[in-house]
Amino acid sequence: MLNNAKVDGYELKLTNTDMKKYLFIALALLGMASCAKDDLNAGNKPHHNGEVEESYIAINLMAADVDSRAQDTTNPKDGGYEDGTDAERAVKRAYFFFFDENGSPFNLLGAPATAPGGTKNYLQLNITPMQKEGGEDVNVSDISQAVLVLQTYKGIHPKQVVAVLNWTPDDRAYTLADLQNIVEENSLGNDANGYVMSNSVYLNGENIMVATPIAEGNIKTTADDAKAAPVEIYVERTAAKVVVTTTAADNRFEVATESEFTPVDDVARKVYVELLGWELYNEFDKTNIIKSIENWDVNVLGLTWNDSPYFRSYWAETMNVRTTNDTFAWSYATANGLPTEYGYKVAADASYAAGTYAYCGENTLDWTTNDVRTKVILKGRLVEQDGEGYKTLELARWYGNEYAGEDDLKTAVANSLAYTVFYDNPAYDSNNPESPKYLSITPDHIQVVHGETIGKAAYEVGFQLTNAAQGLTWYKYSSAGGHQIFGDSGVAGDNAIKTNAHLATVEPAVLYESGDTYYIVDIEHLGKDKNKTAYYGVVRNHVYQIDIQSIKGYGSPGYSGFAHVVEKPEYPKDDDKESYVAARINVLSWKVVKQGVNIEQ
Numbered sequence: 001m002l003n004n005a006k007v008d009g010y011e012l013k014l015t016n017t018d019m020k021k022y023l024f025i026a027l028a029l030l031g032m033a034s035c036a037k038d039d040l041n042a043g044n045k046p047h048h049n050g051e052v053e054e055s056y057i058a059i060n061l062m063a064a065d066v067d068s069r070a071q072d073t074t075n076p077k078d079g080g081y082e083d084g085t086d087a088e089r090a091v092k093r094a095y096f097f098f099f100d101e102n103g104s105p106f107n108l109l110g111a112p113a114t115a116p117g118g119t120k121n122y123l124q125l126n127i128t129p130m131q132k133e134g135g136e137d138v139n140v141s142d143i144s145q146a147v148l149v150l151q152t153y154k155g156i157h158p159k160q161v162v163a164v165l166n167w168t169p170d171d172r173a174y175t176l177a178d179l180q181n182i183v184e185e186n187s188l189g190n191d192a193n194g195y196v197m198s199n200s201v202y203l204n205g206e207n208i209m210v211a212t213p214i215a216e217g218n219i220k221t222t223a224d225d226a227k228a229a230p231v232e233i234y235v236e237r238t239a240a241k242v243v244v245t246t247t248a249a250d251n252r253f254e255v256a257t258e259s260e261f262t263p264v265d266d267v268a269r270k271v272y273v274e275l276l277g278w279e280l281y282n283e284f285d286k287t288n289i290i291k292s293i294e295n296w297d298v299n300v301l302g303l304t305w306n307d308s309p310y311f312r313s314y315w316a317e318t319m320n321v322r323t324t325n326d327t328f329a330w331s332y333a334t335a336n337g338l339p340t341e342y343g344y345k346v347a348a349d350a351s352y353a354a355g356t357y358a359y360c361g362e363n364t365l366d367w368t369t370n371d372v373r374t375k376v377i378l379k380g381r382l383v384e385q386d387g388e389g390y391k392t393l394e395l396a397r398w399y400g401n402e403y404a405g406e407d408d409l410k411t412a413v414a415n416s417l418a419y420t421v422f423y424d425n426p427a428y429d430s431n432n433p434e435s436p437k438y439l440s441i442t443p444d445h446i447q448v449v450h451g452e453t454i455g456k457a458a459y460e461v462g463f464q465l466t467n468a469a470q471g472l473t474w475y476k477y478s479s480a481g482g483h484q485i486f487g488d489s490g491v492a493g494d495n496a497i498k499t500n501a502h503l504a505t506v507e508p509a510v511l512y513e514s515g516d517t518y519y520i521v522d523i524e525h526l527g528k529d530k531n532k533t534a535y536y537g538v539v540r541n542h543v544y545q546i547d548i549q550s551i552k553g554y555g556s557p558g559y560s561g562f563a564h565v566v567e568k569p570e571y572p573k574d575d576d577k578e579s580y581v582a583a584r585i586n587v588l589s590w591k592v593v594k595q596g597v598n599i600e601q
Contacts, residue, residue, distance in 0.1 A: 054149065055219045056226035059096065061143040061163060062234045062311075063089065072304075077526055079545060079586030084195075085352060088237065090137035092166050092194035094125040096148070098158035099211055103176030106158035121173045123148065140165070140197070140235065145227045157219050160211035163233045164289060166194030176211055182289045183319060188239040188359050195359075200234040200541075201291040202313040203306045208293060234311040236541035238287050242523065243357040244278045244376060245347045246548040251275040252383075252390075253551040263395065263402040264412070271393060273380040273517060273551055277342025281375045281520075283538075284319065284361030291362075291540060292317040302532020303525070314526055316539050318364045342379050350545045364525075364537040373522050374538045376546055378581065382515035382554060395554070398509035409509055410443040413463055417441050421502070422483060423472040438475060438483055445469035451508055459556040460508035470496035510557050517555035521546060524585045545586040552580055 063083070072078040083089065098106040098121050105121035125146060130138045162179060166189050179198075189195035202209050212233045220226040251274055258268035293313055296305055305315040347356035365372040383390040395402060396409040403409045422438035423445070429435040444466070451460030465474075474495055475483040487498030523544050527534035538544065 055157065055221060056223045057148045057214065057218055057220075058145045058223070058226040058230035059143070059148060059161075059163075060145060060230040060232045061091075061094075061140050061165075062232050063140040063236075072526075075526060075528055077524060077528070077585050077587050079543075079588045082543065082588045084237070086137070086139070087191040088195050088241075089139050089141075090166075090194050091127060091140055091143060092137065093168060094127065094143065095122045095164050095167070095169060096125065097122040097162040097164065097169075097174055097176075097179060097211075099160040099162070099176050101159040103160070103211070105173035105175060107173055119173060120169075120171060122169060137194075145230055147223045147226055149223070157214065157216070159214055161214055161231060161233065162199050162211045162290070163197075163235055165197040165235060167196045167198075167289060180210065180288065180290045180292060183286050184289065185286070187286050187289060188361060189237075196238045196289065197235040198238065198290050200236040200312045201293055202308050202311055203293065203295055204308050206295065208295070209308075209311075210290060236291070236312065238289065238291075238361070238540050239359040240362065240538045240540055241357055241359055241543045242280060242376065242538075242546065243347060243350050243352060243543065244344065244378070244546045244548065245350050245356075246275065247348065248275075248548070251346050253548075255382075255551050255553060261395075261402060263404045264408065265404050267404070269384045269393065271395070271554065272383050272385075272390065273555065274383055274390070275346045275548065276379045276381060277344055278346060278376050278378050279343030280358055280360055281377050282363065282372060283358075283374050284363050286319070287361030287540060288319065296533075300532065301534045302527040302529040303534035305534065312541075314539060314542075315534055315537070316362045316364055318362050346378075346548070350547075360538060362538055362540050364534075364539065367533050367536045370522060373536050376521040376523060378519040378521065378548070378555075380517050380519065380551075380555060382512050382517055392515040394512055394515055396509055396511040397554075399507060406448055406511060406513065407443065409511060410446045410448065410463075413506060413509075414441055414443045414446055417503075417506070420477050421499070422475045422477055423469075424475075426472075438477070445472075446503075448509075448511060454504040456508040459510060461511045462508050463503045463506050464500045465496060465503065470500075474499040476502065510554075512554060512557040517557055519551065519555045519581050521581050521583055526587050543588040545588065547584045547586070548581060549584060550582040552582075 071080040100106050107119065107121045125143070127138050130142055160176070162176070164179070167184065167187070184196075186193070187196055199210060199212060212231060214231055218226070218229055218231045220229065252272050253275075254270060255273050256269075256271035258270050261271045262268040291313075293316055296315060298304060301315060303314060306313045344358055345353075345355045347353055360374060363372075363374040367373070382393045382395060384393040394405040396405065397403070398409060398412060401412070403412060418440040421441040423441065425436055425439045427435065428437050430437075446463050446469075447466045448461045449464050451457050451462055454462040454464070456462050473489075474486045476486055477483050485495065486502065487494035487496075489495065522536055523538055523546070525534050525537035525539060525542075527536075529535060
């Protein structure tokens with residue numbers, strides 16, 4: 001367990017005022033039982049003779065990432081536990097929300113506070129007295145035996161408490177349901193403002209534990225007695241964390257041997273991919289302040305998801321609506337033909353160097369649909385050896401053949417059309433029998449276009465006439481019909497339109513312009529069976545360590561000829577050279593999920 005530093009002598013006072021006023025109100029409400037659940041002071045109904053008592057509650061905050069729990073050694077993805085970084089454990093603000101047994105507010109007012117009858121049911125803990133020399137931030141484990149002093153009507157006490165850290169509530173009373181439903185703009189937090197934490201939610205028997213119970217034995221008549229029987233509140237971060245690592249030298253993997261890649265120029269090459277960076281796709285940038293869970297069937301989930309002895313669970317319900325709409329455009333922010341923005345770095349190890357990790361919200365959406373899973377998109381460049389170093393390899397594939405770049409690809413396409421697509425010879429001389437009336441299409445007439453512009457896949461390219469070639473007159477040749485003009489010669493532009501429509505039917509190709517490529521890694525959770533729900537997913541307070549171990553195949557190309565924004569990354573579907581990543585995912589707690597990835601197709 002974590003070592004808890006004591007904060008002695010710090011007290012928050014909760015006092016009662018206007019006793020006669022609230023006694024009158026409370027007595028009047030005794031006859032309105034049907035409205036009790038809606039009354040913000042439903043948990044504060046005094047059954048007393050007006051006598052006021054002073055009582056004390058001591059609070060210990062416990063981080064749910066302690067490292068003393070058992071690791072599932074049968075699960076290679078269970079990486080055990082680790083403490084968060086200093087920034088991830090820092091407490092900038094701490095609020096305690098009090099409720100009755102039904103989750104209605106136990107209202108307070110001010111600091112010191114008065115109860116019952118206030119307008120809010122939370123207190124803010126003053127962090128300043130707990131700071132270390134030099135103003136160093138308070139750590140979760142530093143908030144130990146912080147004494148809250150309650151002056152209430154005799155025998156009237158709150159029954160439940162929720163801690164929310166590094167988040168600021170409105171000036172109002174919150175029901176427990178209110179807190180559960182809140183999604184704030186910056187609910188994940190950051191290094192500067194702290195990472196939002198709240199009660200760890202888990203199943204205890206048949207009861208979902210959201211708030212921490214306050215027993216009568218926790219309420220004492222002296223501060224020292226309260227410290228001997230503290231309320232322990234386990235908190236967890238609302239964010240999940242992802243880090244991508246590899247031990248490959250210069251992040252470079254051999255993806256094809258010379259025997260595997262010998263393009264039509266007959267120059268055999270070894271192909272390597274250099275990983276330039278990564279980004280998240282389908283990530284949530286928000287989540288609920290308090291975790292939402294159900295009593296899941298372990299057989300369906302494929303995961304022992306609840307761990308009540310340690311006050312936590314390993315699965316969650318995701319918000320129904322995503323809060324961001326991704327576009328996948330990294331390949332198209334270019335300077336001098338090369339991408340300039342690669343997102344996060346691929347790290348040598350999981351020491352969380354700057355720029356090597358990212359945070360996101362929970363995503364446990366329909367695991368059977370890969371389109372909704374949170375993914376890591378690896379960004380890479382295909383290269384070949386060049387003396388002592390490496391140089392960019394721009395390659396293409398079409399009809400099962402491989403070509404060393406765009407020019408070779410256009411030559412192959414033009415050669416395939418040379419006997420069926422012709423244009424008027426501008427130098428045709430009818431008096432010269434050696435002068436042909438029609439000439440075959442050439443590579444100079446063809447431009448490569450992004451596949452989506454002509455109804456192909458986002459990772460494919462198609463073919464159209466260049467702007468200059470659209471000024472020529474084009475014909476389709478067949479042995480039966482001879483040279484027949486495309487389109488209606490009487491309609492301006494129809495010839496070019498119909499010729500382009502014909503070129504759009506040509507089998508699409510893949511082209512790794514400037515060597516750009518990407519690989520997709522679905523983030524795995526702790527489930528071991530791919531047919532069960534919890535095999536994929538991202539859950540709060542977990543670290544997903546994705547270690548890239550090998551890569552095979554060329555990946556999905558990013559063609560940037562039209563500065564085209566792709567709405568979503570796609571898996572390559574080429575049957576000849578499928579890509580896959582071999583990665584080991586390790587999940588820590590911060591529960592770490594380790595994933596070793598070998599990329600193949």
